[in-house]
Amino acid sequence: MTSPASAFRATQLPALLGWLLVSLAAGAVGAIASADAGSFYQQLARPAWAPPPWIFAPVWSVLYVLMGIAAWLVWRERMVRTTRAALVVFVAQLLANALWTWLFFAWRQGALAFAEIVILGLLVLATVALFWRARPLAGALLLPYLAWVGFATALTWAMWRRNPALLA
Secondary structure: OOOHHHHHHHHHHHHHHHHHHHHHHHHHHHHHHOOOHHHHHHHOOOOOOOOOHHHHHHHHHHHHHHHHHHHHHHHHOOOOOOHHHHHHHHHHHHHHHHHHHHHHHHOOOHHHHHHHHHHHHHHHHHHHHHHHHHOHHHHHHOHHHHHHHHHHHHHHHHHHHHOOOOOO
16 A cells, blocks of 8 residues: 555656646746846836846746646646646746747837737636636635736836837
8 A cells, every 4th residue: 555645756746846847947938038138127217116137036936836836736636627728728828928028028029028918917817717716726826926917017018118219
């Protein structure tokens, strides 16, 4: 007879690590696009409420870990009818998440970055709702992410409008 701890390690731990990897991979794709983000961010006319550049990496790291845990919790609810749809929307929002960094920092497309982050916010909201239905804790784990994307939407708008020469 196997212990609950060894059963967890054999089945759930690889899945948890997989979902964490998927989430952190989206962050890595964004990190590639934001290699020069620090210097570019310093060049931008920023609103007084804009955070310092050093805050973004730790905040996003925590958010990606929370996303991975939330996805794993939903994945574990395989018998729930909405699980597959929830995970498809989750992956879609991860793709949109990674795309924003390319639009804003690598390609410096302010208007497209703003439009895209609005879509990202809607995808995150849909993910929260679907995750909540499958497993309320999973939806709750995404609430800080939803709040941060809302903040990032306002910041994207403000910086795009203040920097027409740097952000097309």
